Amino acid sequence: MAATNEHTVLQFVTPSSTASTTTQVLTARIHPLVIFNVCDCFVRRPDSAERVIGTLLGSILPDGTVDIRNSYAVPHNESSDQVAVDIDYHHNMLASHLKVNPKEVIVGWYSTGSGVNGGSALIHDFFAREATNPIHLTVDTGFTNGEGTIKAYVSSNLSLGDRQLAAQFQEIPVDLRMVEAERVGYDVLKATAVDKLPNDMEGMELTMERLLTLINDVYKYVDSVVEGKTSPDNNIGRFIAEAVASLPKLPPQVFDNLVNDSLQDQLLLLYLSSITRTQLSLAEKLNTAAQML
């Protein structure tokens, strides 16, 4: 069983059946939920197992990219020469997941630990029967290279004539993507513990502070270029010029009017909501007031 993984990723050309299809580069796009799932399953694995395997769910986008959206772990047993995967469990979970989201189908499988070994090839075979061209994802939870690496592979069969010689695992580029809503919670998800979720105003404060830092940085950079300390970089200069120019050029009067109008609208809304609140407390008093009979 041969397995190759090189650092420069070779472009993998999907075999085209018709002459007109152009060569496509297969890439895998992963949602962070999958990584979270894999890590969680790894942490919860039974003590005897060295690694965890599971199924990847997702869809194949029209441009050929494989979008991996969800995953679940599958119990398995691995010894030096045998691999046993709990197929019933796998099918049950698949059925349950399909009930919720019928569009997410099997697109591959994952395993923790770096590298691809013989057992993986067998498991890959099994998954090849479940889905066309499955992706094999390795998530290196052991941080063997000093960093956590996530690699994805597709396998192609090397055959000589009619005989099957080996399966070659070829690496494909991986793209980590986050949907909008997940990005919002991102700060929260990155830390080991967050004491409370920031509410509206606190989030605003944070944003303002960050903006201020950014502006300060830019300021310092421009200053140092003017004084000759750092060499000017034309690209950065252009970016800054663009940013400054993108402020809308309105005559001050018009701008003031605009701002004041918006301010008044907001004040009106605040006033309305305070009135409503007062109304509510009044209504409550009336509701539970003593009946005068």
Place this chain on the structure above:
Amino acid sequence: MAKSCKGLAEELVKCLSESMCVKDEKRSIRDCAGEKSPCIPSECVGLRETYFNCKRGQLKEALSHRFSLSLAHLRRRQRHTTSRRVSRRRISIPSPQKLSSMATMARSFLQAISKDEAVAPPLRVVQIEGLAVLKIIKHCKEFAPTLVTGQLLGLDVGSVLEVTNCFPFPVRDDDEEIEADGANYQLEMMRCLREVNVDNNTVGWYQSTVLGSYQTVELIETFMNYQENIKRCVCIIYDPSKADLGVLALKALKLSDSFMELYRAGNFTGEKLREKNFSWMDIFEEIPIKVSNSALVSAFMTELETDAPVSQGDYDRLQSSTTPFLENNMEFLIKCMDDLSMEQQKFQYYYRNLSRQQAQRQAWLQKRRTENMARRSAGEEPLPEEDPSNPIFKPIPEPSRLESFLITNQVSNFCGQINGVAGQNFSRLYLTKALHEN
């Protein structure tokens, strides 16, 4: 399942009846059942524990079935809310009589046996894992604007409720025959998750909402259903529409204890509420949420997405067009105020009827009294001073205040949201002003 526990029960009774406690001290078996050794031999204690666990297992099966039924009902209700108008039509819950009676039987026996159950400390914090948060976000967002629900799994530790995992419920389009399917799905999921060592304890459920209009009677009913079986459960509400504004709108709710007592009594009249000094704010209790992640996960995340000075969330927050959100909020607010005024009118009507009835009673009583005077002077039997068959003596039922409380809650929620967004807008406007001046 019940058969195997019965065998254990018989053994326990036999052991207890031969123990010192019953024979010598002549106490009842039930009394002795709660004792510790050396009053009863250790084998009896062991048998008692085993019986305990057997009944617990039964309860778990019973309660998981019960949940699915009540949750199916919640999902049905949510289908009716696809329109923007939040409808509050009531649908009756199908009550599983057999299961509830079995559960209560088991529970009462357990309570009789175990005298040393500790009183749980009050719930202070809900700790969610990043994994559960991501799953909830993903599920709610994918199906927006349909409202979806799911189950929360985790552990109940002291004053912290930990939520470690969750799974979504499929959205149902049809009705009755899916009850069994839903229960099967739930049991299947829980069984599968247990095999991979995920905490198998149900600690509550989550649901998505639209602009924060989630206070309905169905929510309360589902809460009550859950509360009967688990000691502490929580409902997590997620609002996907606020993600556009750069806010992670996750809230953990619990019914307050005083409200639960009131609800069980089924009595929402003015008298009761005044006695307990209970206002609309006391129905729901919001619990602060903490998010925790395992070290492995945060290591991965930190590596994969390096700390950018500004994140996408910031971009969203700085964007100043919040008008659609505010407009929607105002619209909902107005509709809710309409509902509230309707409820108020009901009360007014009731009071008017009541006072009218009182006046009629007085008049009738007067008439009766004069009649009686006449009869007494004529030497006849006086007529009774009350006549239950007369419709003016029929007590008019007082309308329940629950609905108005819930509406009030919703309205205040909307107000709060508007306040928050308006505040943000102020900051943004001043920011643009400052930028422009420079």
